[in-house]
Amino acid sequence: MTQSPSAFPPPGAKTALEEGTVFTPKFDADGLIVCITTEVHSGDVLMVAYMNAEALGLTLQTNVAHYWSRSRKSLWRKGDTSGQVQRVVQISTDCDQDAVLLKVEVEGDGKACHTGRRSCFYRHIALNTAGNPLLFDET
Numbered sequence: 001m002t003q004s005p006s007a008f009p010p011p012g013a014k015t016a017l018e019e020g021t022v023f024t025p026k027f028d029a030d031g032l033i034v035c036i037t038t039e040v041h042s043g044d045v046l047m048v049a050y051m052n053a054e055a056l057g058l059t060l061q062t063n064v065a066h067y068w069s070r071s072r073k074s075l076w077r078k079g080d081t082s083g084q085v086q087r088v089v090q091i092s093t094d095c096d097q098d099a100v101l102l103k104v105e106v107e108g109d110g111k112a113c114h115t116g117r118r119s120c121f122y123r124h125i126a127l128n129t130a131g132n133p134l135l136f137d138e139t
Helices: 014-019 053-062
Strands: 033-039 045-051 066-069 074-077 086-093 099-106 123-125 136-138
Touching (some): 045 053, 053 086
Parallel strands (some): 033 099
16 A cells, blocks of 8 residues: 555644644655654664655554665665564654654564664764864764
8 A cells, every 4th residue: 555645634733733633744845754763662762764655654554664765765664675674563753743753673683773783873972072073982
């Protein structure tokens, strides 16, 4: 099943977005919405990606994370090549419905990053380094 932006109700007024009970995602000018993905048990942020209406619709339909690759300009189901399928346990949206949060269980080796790491957020930027080169501390 392919979802188009019209498959979702159009965003309503501010009050409806913030207090209403209908999911009306606000896609950006490129037809995308930001998606933050966390591991359901630990709460660790695994990745930030984008979804178009089709990816979001497939995720809701299958309970498996689907994303839109901005670089490849194509839909992808997380885990098809890596085995790291993300089974969606919960989906939330922010106050103005222009971002979604997935809480997932990761199959395979539990990693989410294409570099082979558990999370895409594996480098910490040193604080208070104004005027100095940024140094990364890998975790």
